[in-house]
Amino acid sequence: MSADQYKVTVAKDLADLIPVFMKNRHKELDSLRVALAAADFEQLRQLGHRMKGVGNSYGFEHVSTLGKYIEDGARSGDRAALQARINEYQDYLSKVQIAYE
Amino acid sequence: MRCLLVDDDEDLRNLLSRYIRGQWPDAQIEAYDPLERDLPDAAFPLKSYDVIILDYMLGRGDGLEWLKALKQRGDCPKILFLTGAGNEIIAVRAMKAGADDYQRKQELTREKLITSLRELTASAVERTVSPDLAARMEGHDLGAKVRIPGIKVLHMIGEGGTARVYLASREDDDEPLVVKILRQEIVLNKKALERFMEEYAMVERIQSRHVARIFSHGNDHNNVYLVMEFFEGGDLSKRLGGKPVPPVEALHFFRELMFALGDIHEKGILHRDLKPQNLMFRRDGTLAIVDFGIAKNIAAADRTGAGEVLGTPRYMSPEQVQGRALDLRTDIYSAGVLLYQMLTGKHMFDGETAMEVAMHHLNTEAPPLPAHLDPYQRLLEKLVEKDRDARFRNADEVIGFLSRKFEQAPPALADKTQPLLH
Numbered sequence: 387m388s389a390d391q392y393k394v395t396v397a398k399d400l401a402d403l404i405p406v407f408m409k410n411r412h413k414e415l416d417s418l419r420v421a422l423a424a425a426d427f428e429q430l431r432q433l434g435h436r437m438k439g440v441g442n443s444y445g446f447e448h449v450s451t452l453g454k455y456i457e458d459g460a461r462s463g464d465r466a467a468l469q470a471r472i473n474e475y476q477d478y479l480s481k482v483q484i485a486y487e
Numbered sequence: 488m489r490c491l492l493v494d495d496d497e498d499l500r501n502l503l504s505r506y507i508r509g510q511w512p513d514a515q516i517e518a519y520d521p522l523e524r525d526l527p528d529a530a531f532p533l534k535s536y537d538v539i540i541l542d543y544m545l546g547r548g549d550g551l552e553w554l555k556a557l558k559q560r561g562d563c564p565k566i567l568f569l570t571g572a573g574n575e576i577i578a579v580r581a582m583k584a585g586a587d588d589y590q591r592k593q594e595l596t597r598e599k600l601i602t603s604l605r606e607l608t609a610s611a612v613e614r615t616v617s618p619d620l621a622a623r624m625e626g627h628d629l630g631a632k633v634r635i636p637g638i639k640v641l642h643m644i645g646e647g648g649t650a651r652v653y654l655a656s657r658e659d660d661d662e663p664l665v666v667k668i669l670r671q672e673i674v675l676n677k678k679a680l681e682r683f684m685e686e687y688a689m690v691e692r693i694q695s696r697h698v699a700r701i702f703s704h705g706n707d708h709n710n711v712y713l714v715m716e717f718f719e720g721g722d723l724s725k726r727l728g729g730k731p732v733p734p735v736e737a738l739h740f741f742r743e744l745m746f747a748l749g750d751i752h753e754k755g756i757l758h759r760d761l762k763p764q765n766l767m768f769r770r771d772g773t774l775a776i777v778d779f780g781i782a783k784n785i786a787a788a789d790r791t792g793a794g795e796v797l798g799t800p801r802y803m804s805p806e807q808v809q810g811r812a813l814d815l816r817t818d819i820y821s822a823g824v825l826l827y828q829m830l831t832g833k834h835m836f837d838g839e840t841a842m843e844v845a846m847h848h849l850n851t852e853a854p855p856l857p858a859h860l861d862p863y864q865r866l867l868e869k870l871v872e873k874d875r876d877a878r879f880r881n882a883d884e885v886i887g888f889l890s891r892k893f894e895q896a897p898p899a900l901a902d903k904t905q906p907l908l909h
Binding site: 442 | 496497498499501502504509544546571592593594595
């Protein structure tokens with residue numbers, strides 16, 4: 387991923403919502419890991435769907451993109467691809483830089 | 488404003504509440520988490536709300552079922568239903584079940600939410616209605632009045648200069664469709680009406696998978712309409728979102744566009760108004776051209792096109808700016824301008840006025856692509872030559888060039904940014 391993809395711009399008046407948003411993303415990451423370990427593809431699909439819906443809304447396009455991949459991967463039951471996307475999500479959450487405008 | 492917000496996602500509830508309070512600081516919003524609470528029962532005071540925002544995916548339970556149950560009650564306020572993007576059949580079902588509006592969740596912006604809520608609560612919240620809002624409400628009312636055999640018109644989803652656009656569905660199977668209803672000022676303008684009907688006749692004649700399918704047309708109490716294919720993938724403008732797309736993906740879209748142009752040119756038709764808003768994507772990623780409102784039969788364009796300037800300045804060919812007779816190469820130029828925009832995320836020419844932009848097409852050399860896009864420079868130059876004799880002559884020539892110089896790649900490779908060169 388290029389450095390630019392880790393940069394996110396969020397509207398200033400949403401700044402106070404971001405800590406909860408990020409906390410929920412980390413919880414989501416944990417849930418994804420648990421679901422993959424249990425091969426619970428329905429849970430993975432739902433989590434991916436939720437990421438897809440919420441990411442763009444806050445300006446985190448990559449969360450939505452990964453959500454779509456996870457939703458698709460869950461539908462096809464592709465464990466290796468799902469593992470790769472979950473790792474990518476972890477990397478993203480650890481490096482994302484948020485600017486407020 | 489009192490709003491009941493039903494969504495299982497805490498972040499969405501927080502965000503939508505913030506948007507609403509930004510517009511109506513005194514708004515009273517009840518966040519309703521369906522993971523913790525059941526469907527509101529008969530004792531729940533629905534009547535005390537001006538509007539309900541209801542999500543489709545409720546974590547447990549189906550938003551459509553909740554919608555039906557709520558709408559069965561006599562005291563149910565207006566409902567804004569949130570659907571997943573690219574799943575219009577759910578929107579169709581929601582509107583049929585009584586939703587008063589729908590929005591695609593992934594694309595829901597502050598502006599879209601406020602516009603929708605203003606429309607839904609206009610009578611309850613605002614004493615006066617702005618002219619803009621009044622016009623949109625008139626559009627919604629019109630859609631509800633028009634009767635088309637076998638088709639249910641559900642909801643206005645867009646407005647253009649010539650027509651209002653509605654989501655509709657086929658009554659037999661809920662297949663999502665689009666209905667375009669011509670504005671009355673166009674119906675009363677003989678030339679404009681002829682142009683609209685020509686669009687229908689031409690598109691019907693084309694029969695290509697790269698062109699929007701038209702299912703029927705007609706007139707209901709002086710409301711002239713077309714029934715056409717619905718595109719779940721949205722348009723190129725939405726895909727771009729002001730940003731470049733990876734080169735492999737841009738080239739894939741461009742190749743699809745060339746196939747589309749090949750098909751319409753073969754039928755003797757010039758589009759003359761290619762722009763991102765006129766390139767639509769189906770769910771499977773295939774691309775189709777829409778809006779043939781100013782398209783013209785090639786023979787007619789050659790014979791009578793001189794002096795008439797139509798099209799969108801950002802994508803106009805030099806000969807179009809000059810009002811000269813046009814041929815296939817005008818669409819090739821416009822496609823080149825689109826390719827530039829897809830690759831760079833920028834318009835080829837900017838200006839303070841439409842005229843200034845148009846004059847750049849006539850007099851200013853296209854800016855070179857950034858260094859990392861060098862492999863596409865020659866292609867672009869041959870597409871946007873000012874002298875049309877030096878340009879590619881037709882879509883087949885462009886496709887041949889693409890085949891020789893670039894290896895075709897499916898959109899699945901979209902996240903790879905390097906072109907595949909022989």
